[in-house]
Amino acid sequence: MMPAVTKKPFSEFEALLQSQRTQLLGELREKISASGEGLGFANQSKFTDDDAVADAAAEMDVALVIRESRDLQEIEAALARIVEGSYGVCTDCEGEISRPRLKAYPMAARCLTCQEIFERTHGQAHKVRL
Template sequence: MSQDISDTFKLQLTQMRTDLLAQLRAQRGGRVGRAESAAEARENASDDWAAADAERDLTFALEERESAELVAIDEALKRIADGSFGQCTDCGIDIGTARLHANPTAMRCVACQEKAEKAHGGVSTPSM
């Protein structure tokens, strides 16, 4: 992959990382940690603890997904740095540029991603 294209993806991934970190901070009320945020939400819930628990569980699930996305972004940035960005980690062929524009954290070509998803019962694996 050319340096210009790598630089373009590096800028895109860096912006995605910055946006995601800002979103995580906002969800946690600034720099408040996950446990403190959950305790505060529970204290603020009047008598409807079930609703507060459901909201907390949803928040945790979203944060887990966002944390996994952050790891995927960091891994993609490492692949750019080591020159392996854009190559399928399973078969080694080039991942299509259109796929990378749609999902710059993609680690696999479409064919290998489909195989991985079938192997896991149709569930997308972390190394998308």
Template sequence: MSAPTSDTFAQQLQQLRSDLIEQIRQQRGGQIGRAEAAGDRHDVQSGDWAQFDGERDLAMALDQRETEELSAIDAALKRIANGSYGYCSDCEIEIPAARLHASPTTLRCLACQERAERASGESHATL
């Protein structure tokens, strides 16, 4: 992948990273985690433990999703730095720029991604 193209994706990824971090800060309203904030907002003494548990579980799931998204962005930035960005991790062909624009953290070309999803679905079906 050419340097100007890599720079374009690096800028896109940096912007995604900044936006996500800002979103997390705004949602948390400070330094505490979303699960703690949900607990602070809810009067558990009212006896509505089911609602509290549901809010806490949702907050923890959102935290995990955001952490995974940040990790994927950071991994993509590392691939740009080491020159492997834009190449399929399975078959090593160049991933089309349109796919990278749509999903800048992707690791695979479309064909390999579909194969991986089918294999993952098959392994889940056997569980």
């Protein structure tokens, strides 16, 4: 059980995450509408010769959107942890995540040590093939 807190200990990070979330949502919206226009989804059947080119462009856009969505997912998860009271605690070793690390990377779910291990063991899964 977490002790009851009268004031949020992570309100500065919450504000930071909220503003990053707003910014990211705006960028995602722009990218999706830009890629939709660029590819001319409505007129795609007219450009069958360029399918390979269009597909490659679509894949790059999708990869970009997916990567940014993962950031968004991490931000959402971090905001949820603030609400739950588990923010700032490493999900792997349950140790405290240092404040300098949170300041540099407010959506951090792991301490630096566990993050390095995670990236070494799960790094491949995060690479997007183009």
